[in-house]
Amino acid sequence: TFELAFCCVASFAHTRPTFVSLDPSTFQNPVPVGSVLYLTATVTYTDPPLVSGKGDETDSGSKYTRIQVRVDSKVRNVEHGETKPTGQFNYTFTVDKDIKVMPRTYSEFMMYIDARRRARRVTASIKKGEPGTGQPSDPGEKERIIE
16 A cells, blocks of 8 residues: 555656655455455645645745545455455655645545545644654653663
8 A cells, every 4th residue: 555655646746755654544354365455546635735724834935745645445355246445544745846636526525624634633743742743742751762
């Protein structure tokens, strides 16, 4: 899924992307050996957004763009022909370009809204300094060194 997401961003942006993060993922169904796996990648959101909403902080002078890609996976049982969803993976990349994406259909817009919410949560957690973000949550907290 990572390779497909990387290729999707590279073909969308026409430049080499830099991996930033993968959102937590859960598998809905197993992928048995001998099954056919279908993967679909979609650019769902770019930050800064094309149209700023209330409360959006945009950096219009930045030449970097964060791009979120959603990869959906489905498995088809060769013997029975049934198809089941197996998981959804949300990747974030940055590119050295100012590009934007705008949804055209209702389903694309729903993916756009979901990705926008994810981006806002990440931004808010970084600003608050939650654990795991590299920022201390308590000003008196000392950074631990892990060997």
